[in-house]
Amino acid sequence: MPSLRGLGERIVGLWPIALSVAAGLAVGGATVALYGGDPLRSLVVLVAGLQYYPDIAFIAMSVLILTGLAFAIPLRVGLFNIGAEGLVILGGLIAVVLGSRIPSPIPPLIVAPLASAIVGAFVALLRLKLNVNEVLSTIMINWIIYWTALYAVAKPLADPQYPNRTVRILEEAALPRWPSERLEILGFTVYPGTVPSVLLISIVVALAAWLATFYTLPGLRYRFVGANESAARLRGTSVDLVKLLAMAVAGGLSGLAGAILVLGHVGYIDVVLSSVTGYGFEGIGVALVGKNHPLGIVASSLFFSSLRSGSAWLQIDQGVPDKVADMVNGAIVFAIAALAGAHLVLGHRPWEKAAKILAGRR
Amino acid sequence: MATTPLVSMRGISKVYPDGVKALENVDFDLYPGEVHSLLGENGAGKTTLMRILYGEIRPSSGKIIVEDREVKWSGPWDAIRAGIAMVYQHFRLVETLTVEENLLIYLSSLGLNRAEARSRVEEAMERLGLEVPLVARVGDLPMGVRQRVEILKAISGGAKVLILDEPTSNLTPLEVEALFSVVERLKSLGVSVVYITHKLWEVTRISDRITVLRRGRVVATLKNDGVSEEELARLMVGELAEQGGRGARRKPGKAALTVRNLRVLVDGVERLKGVSLTVREGEILGVAGVAGNGQEELVAAILGLLKPVEGEVLLWGKPVRSPRDFYKLGGGIIPGDRSQILAAEMSVGENAAFIFYTGSRKIALTPGEVEALYREIKDRFHLVAPGPDAPVGRLSGGNQQKVVVGSEVLRGPKLLVAVNPTQGLDIATTRFVRGLLSDLASQGVAVLLVSADLDEVLELSDRVVVMSGGRITGELARGDATPEKVGVLMGA
Ligand SMILES: Nc1ncnc2c1ncn2[C@@H]1O[C@H](COP(=O)(O)OP(=O)(O)OP(=O)(O)O)[C@@H](O)[C@H]1O
Ligand SMILES: [Mg+2]
Numbered sequence: 001m002p003s004l005r006g007l008g009e010r011i012v013g014l015w016p017i018a019l020s021v022a023a024g025l026a027v028g029g030a031t032v033a034l035y036g037g038d039p040l041r042s043l044v045v046l047v048a049g050l051q052y053y054p055d056i057a058f059i060a061m062s063v064l065i066l067t068g069l070a071f072a073i074p075l076r077v078g079l080f081n082i083g084a085e086g087l088v089i090l091g092g093l094i095a096v097v098l099g100s101r102i103p104s105p106i107p108p109l110i111v112a113p114l115a116s117a118i119v120g121a122f123v124a125l126l127r128l129k130l131n132v133n134e135v136l137s138t139i140m141i142n143w144i145i146y147w148t149a150l151y152a153v154a155k156p157l158a159d160p161q162y163p164n165r166t167v168r169i170l171e172e173a174a175l176p177r178w179p180s181e182r183l184e185i186l187g188f189t190v191y192p193g194t195v196p197s198v199l200l201i202s203i204v205v206a207l208a209a210w211l212a213t214f215y216t217l218p219g220l221r222y223r224f225v226g227a228n229e230s231a232a233r234l235r236g237t238s239v240d241l242v243k244l245l246a247m248a249v250a251g252g253l254s255g256l257a258g259a260i261l262v263l264g265h266v267g268y269i270d271v272v273l274s275s276v277t278g279y280g281f282e283g284i285g286v287a288l289v290g291k292n293h294p295l296g297i298v299a300s301s302l303f304f305s306s307l308r309s310g311s312a313w314l315q316i317d318q319g320v321p322d323k324v325a326d327m328v329n330g331a332i333v334f335a336i337a338a339l340a341g342a343h344l345v346l347g348h349r350p351w352e353k354a355a356k357i358l359a360g361r362r
Numbered sequence: 363m364a365t366t367p368l369v370s371m372r373g374i375s376k377v378y379p380d381g382v383k384a385l386e387n388v389d390f391d392l393y394p395g396e397v398h399s400l401l402g403e404n405g406a407g408k409t410t411l412m413r414i415l416y417g418e419i420r421p422s423s424g425k426i427i428v429e430d431r432e433v434k435w436s437g438p439w440d441a442i443r444a445g446i447a448m449v450y451q452h453f454r455l456v457e458t459l460t461v462e463e464n465l466l467i468y469l470s471s472l473g474l475n476r477a478e479a480r481s482r483v484e485e486a487m488e489r490l491g492l493e494v495p496l497v498a499r500v501g502d503l504p505m506g507v508r509q510r511v512e513i514l515k516a517i518s519g520g521a522k523v524l525i526l527d528e529p530t531s532n533l534t535p536l537e538v539e540a541l542f543s544v545v546e547r548l549k550s551l552g553v554s555v556v557y558i559t560h561k562l563w564e565v566t567r568i569s570d571r572i573t574v575l576r577r578g579r580v581v582a583t584l585k586n587d588g589v590s591e592e593e594l595a596r597l598m599v600g601e602l603a604e605q606g607g608r609g610a611r612r613k614p615g616k617a618a619l620t621v622r623n624l625r626v627l628v629d630g631v632e633r634l635k636g637v638s639l640t641v642r643e644g645e646i647l648g649v650a651g652v653a654g655n656g657q658e659e660l661v662a663a664i665l666g667l668l669k670p671v672e673g674e675v676l677l678w679g680k681p682v683r684s685p686r687d688f689y690k691l692g693g694g695i696i697p698g699d700r701s702q703i704l705a706a707e708m709s710v711g712e713n714a715a716f717i718f719y720t721g722s723r724k725i726a727l728t729p730g731e732v733e734a735l736y737r738e739i740k741d742r743f744h745l746v747a748p749g750p751d752a753p754v755g756r757l758s759g760g761n762q763q764k765v766v767v768g769s770e771v772l773r774g775p776k777l778l779v780a781v782n783p784t785q786g787l788d789i790a791t792t793r794f795v796r797g798l799l800s801d802l803a804s805q806g807v808a809v810l811l812v813s814a815d816l817d818e819v820l821e822l823s824d825r826v827v828v829m830s831g832g833r834i835t836g837e838l839a840r841g842d843a844t845p846e847k848v849g850v851l852m853g854a
Contacts, residue, residue: 217719217727224716227705234667234695234702235720236685 049310091258120251
């Protein structure tokens with residue numbers, strides 16, 4: 001068990017994250033001020049955004065946990081996976097295709113992760129066998145999926161009655177929601193209907209990732225591949241296999257994210273794909289703020305999803321574009337990368353592998 | 363010797379954030395042009411004291427005076443600008459860049475432009491009488507040359523004080539001699555050298571003065587005229603236990619490790635030219651030889667990390683084709699370089715578990731199990747560490763070695779390949795580890811001891827083979843193996 005002192009050290013170790021989040025919020029506040037809004041009030045709205053559109057926030061959280069993990073898991077072994085964006089779309093498409101034909105959520109929940117895992121493994125193979133940088137290959141795959149999906153939603157999957165979206169999934173294929181009556185718990189009014197059941201799936205996945213990484217022997221070996229690859233090799237760990245699995249799992253989680261988005265929330269995909277885009281890239285920020293730790297990712301995804309919901313409210317409340325959330329998000333990632341880069345130059349603490357890799361030092 | 367010290371550290375104490383008291387009220391003076399050795403057991407605080415002088419960590423109390431002015435470093439760059447440079451055992455060079463690029467990066471961060479940097483480097487090379495291949499990639503150079511690059515880097519950056527932390531641990535004997543002459547040269551140029559080592563003969567050979575630390579305190583600072591190695595050893599550890607002596611050996615049993623006519627190519631160069639040897643249960647086979655004559659490749663091939671073009675490696679008659687086979691068949695290894703096996707940022711417990719559970723099919727790994735393993739290593743191997751959760755990189759070098767040796771020995775291998783197993787260990791611990799290898803052999807474990815330290819090989823081995831130029835040039839039985847005979851074979 002980590003000692004109290006160790007815990008203290010860890011909390012102190014969070015200062016770069018805290019600083020980056022503060023910087024991001026400052027950028028958000030400044031933007032609101034530029035638009036003539038009230039920056040302080042806006043920040044409160046953003047941070048406590050959960051209350052305005054809890055359904056948006058919770059579904060976003062469910063998805064972001066998975067895309068955050070999809071970035072974090074390969075990063076631990078030195079792979080920079082930015083392919084979640086495309087694979088969320090792929091997972092969503094598969095959910096529409098299967099969900100609109102088969103009256104059960106099970107087939108898409110199996111096929112979407114599986115197909116995406118294969119893509120992830122393919123990226124890893126390109127990297128390991130042909131030394132194709134995974135950043136390049138995932139960017140290209142993202143575009144391939146994006147354009148293919150645009151075609152698919154507009155033509156073969158289009159709903160003749162609603163030209164702005166695909167066909168809807170069957171009712172039996174949708175993931176359940178809790179009953180929507182309001183409840184009184186300890187004097188608070190709660191609307192359980194706003195919490196999607198898929199959040200449960202994501203949290204279970206995150207817990208599993210946490211246990212597997214830190215409380216199992218294979219998890220320890222996986223962490224050694226990242227921390228000292230030659231040591232892992234010396235002790236008989238198949239480094240390539242571990243990396244392949246990391247990418248496959250990451251791919252699978254991205255596909256799952258797309259599937260639960262469709263099955264648990266919208267039920268279709270709109271023609272400009274807006275219901276399934278953005279989550280993959282946002283996962284990078286979620287993972288970085290969560291310090292690459294599965295439980296940290298759960299916490300940070302709550303924060304990012306609050307931003308999403310808060311900024312939607314902000315648009316109404318203060319008349320500022322809801323893109324403020326994206327700016328905050330981007331500024332945070334930028335600040336984290338900049339701090340990590342500064343660490344690289346100034347200190348030897350490798351607290352962020354990301355910066356090393358961003359700087360091209362493997 | 364000048365009368366005022368160049369560097370004077372007064373009343374230095376250091377308590378690490380996790381509560382470890384590494385130094386207590388230490389005074390340390392360094393005069394211009396002197397070689398000042400720092401001696402002490404593992405964890406005595408040698409590295410800590412020098413990291414404070416180098417500005418890498420801050421003292422909890424005490425002051426540093428450089429050329430009569432009190433200084434407060436905010437980081438190594440301050441120290442470097444003031445003329446203090448440190449060379450670690452693990453060099454801080456970018457291996458993928460050339461020597462020249464490495465030098466230019468360093469010098470440009472000191473504010474020099476390209477032309478200035480070039481002329482500084484040339485001047486330093488000339489003054490030191492050092493030749494280094496400027497266009498070679500650092501990763502391709504032998505350790506001795508890399509070290510020269512580090513020294514050159516420091517001197518061309520204007521260093522007046524050079525700190526060398528265990529500089530000879532990765533060097534061949536010839537390289538050690540070359541280092542000594544560089545140190546002599548530095549002295550004559552008025553550069554002061556702080557020399558940290560565990561090897562007493564090096565200390566008596568090259569120092570002007572010697573400071574001995576014990577558990578964070580200075581126990582003596584003496585002139586190097588006529589002090590004996592025994593005296594130094596006594597100062598370091600207080601009372602020295604009697605030499606363990608070799609346990610009674612059984613008659614060697616079955617062949618454990620068989621290496622048959624092994625030929626290995628590395629980048630097209632033949633590094634092993636047909637090596638054969640056998641280690642039987644219950645014996646120690648020593649491999650002597652100047653480092654770099656194929657020992658590294660031999661060990662890598664035995665582990666299954668290097669694929670031979672010809673020949674085979676067998677453990678109890680079964681072929682080894684990968685590290686997995688090696689461990690499964692009962693093999694164990696203490697590698698020559700700790701950084702090959704430890705992950706510095708991961709905890710002591712995690713590193714120990716990683717080594718201990720090699721090849722295990724276990725799935726769950728609880729903190730309780732890790733803690734129990736840590737306790738066992740701590741008790742049996744006298745590990746000094748703040749706890750299982752401390753990053754292993756924060757332990758002193760010797761204690762890191764104990765983690766490696768302890769975890770591997772507890773795993774209970776039936777064949778142990780030990781490469782420079784006492785590297786970086788203090789006298790008491792060196793004896794302990796040597797005694798351990800001896801005991802393991804008495805219990806029937808087959809031990810292959812590959813060591814650049816001839817005394818170690820001769821003390822422990824039942825038989826000695828000598829490697830030179832990728833071949834085994836001879837085999838000597840215990841009693842028959844004298845330094846002279848081995849020396850002849852090393853040159854053969
Ligand atoms: N960063 C750190 N954090 C906490 N404790 C540390 C740290 N670095 C060293 N220590 C502790 O301080 C003590 C002195 O360590 P130091 O590295 O100075 O010893 P040393 O004399 O160089 O030993 P060795 O001969 O084994 O290299 C040890 O107990 C060590 O565990
Ligand atoms: Mg040390």
